[in-house]
Amino acid sequence: MTTKRRHILGFWAGAALLPQHLLAQDIPLWTESDLRQALALRDATPTDNLAYQLVDSLVTEVGSRPAGSAADPRAVEWALAKLKALGFSNVRADPVAVKAWRAGPVSVDITAPFAHRLVATALGNSVGTPAGGLEAEMAYYPDLASLKADTSDRAKSRIVFINQKTERSRDGSGYGGAVMARVAGAVEAARRGAVAVAIRSIGTDRDRLAHTGGMRYDTQLRQVPALAVSVPDADLIERLQRYGRPVVMRLNVQTETGLDATSHNVIAEVPGTDLSDEIVLLGAHLDSWHVGQGAIDDGVGVGIVCAAAKRLLDGGKPLRRTVRVVLFANEENGLSGATAYADQYKAVRHQLVGESDFGAGKVWRMRSKVHGDAVPALQQMARWLAPLGIEAGDNNGSPAPDAGVMVRRNQWPGIELTQDGTDYFDWHHTDNDTLDKINPDTLPQNVAAWSVVAWLASQSSQRFGQSPAA
């Protein structure tokens, strides 16, 4: 009784906040019943914490699960079994061809002016060194910009070191400002004749753990080994500079690249009714890097979107459109799951695509990337999220990576629920990405937000995008 009364009061309180022009429009975006259900979904207080249970189960039973690794099919099996057990429909695994990468042993030593063994990791997709390793003098650059600006031959035959620092930020902008050192460092080093590139880990921590992550080669240039050292090791290299003597580094990096493998996008649905051939997509990625347990990246996203869809399934109200959970293959090393999905389902109208892939912090902002006509509808949706502490953002959203692929590739309407990422880059892509980094108390808010978004997108009388590109 108490619960029911609160829902009704909450509904009217919410309605009172709506701009008059939205309330007054001829064809309402949502029925009163739909809005009432949005409130019920938002304010539900389940006694379990399904999102946390799911990520706990995934990382305990599978752990790290790079695309093409032995753990990858175990992750797919785990997901299929869980989604079926939760009662979803059309649970299936769509095959995705991947070019797998395997990281073998990595050792990095400073041999002069003083001997040190460093903590390092290969960057994703890096080639290896020759079997016996390589040794060369280091060419030090404080950041990527200084390397790009270098027109001398200083880097030639040397190991380029880029000491790019990552600033802490709530919205990930600090990462955005630093990550190109990782992505483009090998190209810039190779362009200058370097034999390898090493970078300061792209991370905001000071732990003796290196951060891996994706990087690119230019097919016109030599592919040089690329690795990251931990932040304290980068500090050490910085201190070695002041001695004014050559710093010599010895690397041995063993990797395998371009291995043909098959992974899978795992899909589950809450079927719609009158608009069941239109899809509201809640995404997360099932794969992880080889380090850590893939808890914050992105086991927790898997838990959040599955729990949000489960709330709709159990909500007792039929959906108009189909809500589809997609657990993408191989986000980390090439977004091949998202690309395959976008091609496979190109002709299917997608009402909205979103993804949870920024850790376990609370959502603090909603941004959209939809057709201009739908902006007022999205603004209205944001109003219903405000009591969760979520601000309304603009229509220049950056949906998380897999969703972003689809927004760009198929022009599907996208949504971004921006999480608080203040701590995310302390642990991102390292061995520290483990279950304990998730605060279980932050997950219900994420689940509530995604369930409201999916529900309102499903029920809206308005389409959020243009016709499908097909």
Added chain:
Amino acid sequence: MTTKRRHILGFWAGAALLPQHLLAQDIPLWTESDLRQALALRDATPTDNLAYQLVDSLVTEVGSRPAGSAADPRAVEWALAKLKALGFSNVRADPVAVKAWRAGPVSVDITAPFAHRLVATALGNSVGTPAGGLEAEMAYYPDLASLKADTSDRAKSRIVFINQKTERSRDGSGYGGAVMARVAGAVEAARRGAVAVAIRSIGTDRDRLAHTGGMRYDTQLRQVPALAVSVPDADLIERLQRYGRPVVMRLNVQTETGLDATSHNVIAEVPGTDLSDEIVLLGAHLDSWHVGQGAIDDGVGVGIVCAAAKRLLDGGKPLRRTVRVVLFANEENGLSGATAYADQYKAVRHQLVGESDFGAGKVWRMRSKVHGDAVPALQQMARWLAPLGIEAGDNNGSPAPDAGVMVRRNQWPGIELTQDGTDYFDWHHTDNDTLDKINPDTLPQNVAAWSVVAWLASQSSQRFGQSPAA
């Protein structure tokens, strides 16, 4: 001028705080000039930060330096060169015979019910497994007490796992309450027929880095391999328990034990005058474990005591007793430097022995362990430290490990300057023991405190201990 006036005002303010019976005694403990100098030492504000410079230099030029390792003589050379360059007298290295231990590769895998590779490290002095490793079912114990209480044969032929947790505390009591799981775990496991022991790292962090540290064997029992897994890996093992299925662990630990080697206690002095054959000892240990850089344990202690002695050297006032800096060999794996020193200098009167070996936090308390007659003198010394934020403690002090050996073995008077250790066990004995964990701003307070203690101990008209044991 300003500085001088503050010193004089400070002196009288301090004197006003002294208990009347101390001021009124017939033979003052210190002359007015000595007390004025104590204030000058305490309130000096040097523009450099010598303690930080020294630890920076040590960890940058040498890094980790276990007794008997290749880096050990480099550390001794570093110390001799620095102490000479700083202008100390009688700089020398006293040989110390050590039984060195070398950690080789360690791998720890869970093979059932789910495959996981864990982050682990061998405990100091542990034997290795057979070359091919060993695999056995795990016998789980939530803490050491439950293992000790187990009278069943559950641990027989198994790998004992002890999930002892370490509580965070300012004074290290949480570590004290947990560390016996590391020290005695192998004995308790062997007593019950186990084939190995693994423990949750004795640490307050949640990093994927394992904490090493000393452990013991009982010569009457089998020596079983002993290792620690990181805290998140121990959490994983705890979660695996709930599946109610056997947990199987595969270990491969390669070590070398009992290697004969020679290390050195490095010694430097500020010579005394009329009581120059009596020693005020400021200690720290030069060695470290093989992990990390040995920055907080105990490079920073080396920096602090050398800087404190340097302040006396530069203070412009002759010392009565000799202040001796001792950088001990091999504290970590057997305290052999301290034991050798205690035996070598047994016949020399030591007025006071102290050691900085609890990280880089500020000193918040002074405790003593001196002859009862000297307690009032130590209480009076504590008064002079109060403006540094240091409380007066009791006479049941626990001087840091090397100093503690001498207090127990030779009944030399000891002093403890208790540092804030709230964060110390986040990094202690791990790869995270790196320079960045030191806040340079906390070091001048440590240096000031040790310089005042050493000065007042040197100048006191009263001896703090009984006659030497010789």
